[in-house]
Amino acid sequence: MKLTPYILLALAMVGIGDTMFLSYYAYLHIVPTCALKGCEIVLASVYSHPFGVPFAYIGLLYYLHVLGLALLASIFPNSKAVAFAALVYSGVGLLLSIGFELFQVFVIGALCMYCAISATTTLLLFATSLWHWRTTRVSTPVA
Numbered sequence: 786m787k788l789t790p791y792i793l794l795a796l797a798m799v800g801i802g803d804t805m806f807l808s809y810y811a812y813l814h815i816v817p818t819c820a821l822k823g824c825e826i827v828l829a830s831v832y833s834h835p836f837g838v839p840f841a842y843i844g845l846l847y848y849l850h851v852l853g854l855a856l857l858a859s860i861f862p863n864s865k866a867v868a869f870a871a872l873v874y875s876g877v878g879l880l881l882s883i884g885f886e887l888f889q890v891f892v893i894g895a896l897c898m899y900c901a902i903s904a905t906t907t908l909l910l911f912a913t914s915l916w917h918w919r920t921t922r923v924s925t926p927v928a
Contacts, residue, residue, distance in 0.1 A: 789913055789914075789917035793851070793858055793910065793914065794855040794856070796909050796910045797851040797855050797910070798852070800844070800848035800851065800910070801848045801849065801852065803899055804842075804845040804903065806899070807839075808841040811842065817899070823889070823896040824895075824897045824899060827896070827897035827900060828897060832888070851874065851878070854867065854871045858871055862921075868917050868918040871918070872911075872917075875913075875914040876911055878907045878910065882904040882907040885904070
């Protein structure tokens with residue numbers, strides 16, 4: 786039994802929890818406080834709502850899609866197509882997360898703890914997707 790689909794499910798739930806928390810506050814037009822003082826700066830920034838849509842909503846949509854791919858991976862653990870889709874999707878998410886973190890540091894000048902949680906979750910999703918993809922590439926002998 787492969788564990789990677791279940792790790793993907795757990796990580797997707799962590800991402801959903803993080804972005805649902807931020808989405809709730811975005812919906813109420815309130816900036817949550819955090820241990821780092823940068824959250825207020827980042828989440829109240831003009832850059833936090835591209836095209837009028839809070840990044841939290843975009844992140845929530847991303848993690849819901851990851852959850853769907855993780856569910857497919859748990860149902861079809863040997864599917865090379867699902868493994869490849871999860872790898873590509875999490876890879877794009879990782880590149881965007883790195884870009885968002887760099888943008889926070891160099892443009893906004895502050896870091897958000899919740900964004901860092903999401904970026905770390907996305908990094909772990911990519912690593913697990915890579916692990917899953919590599920295990921599906923190994924051909925299993927037919928008995």
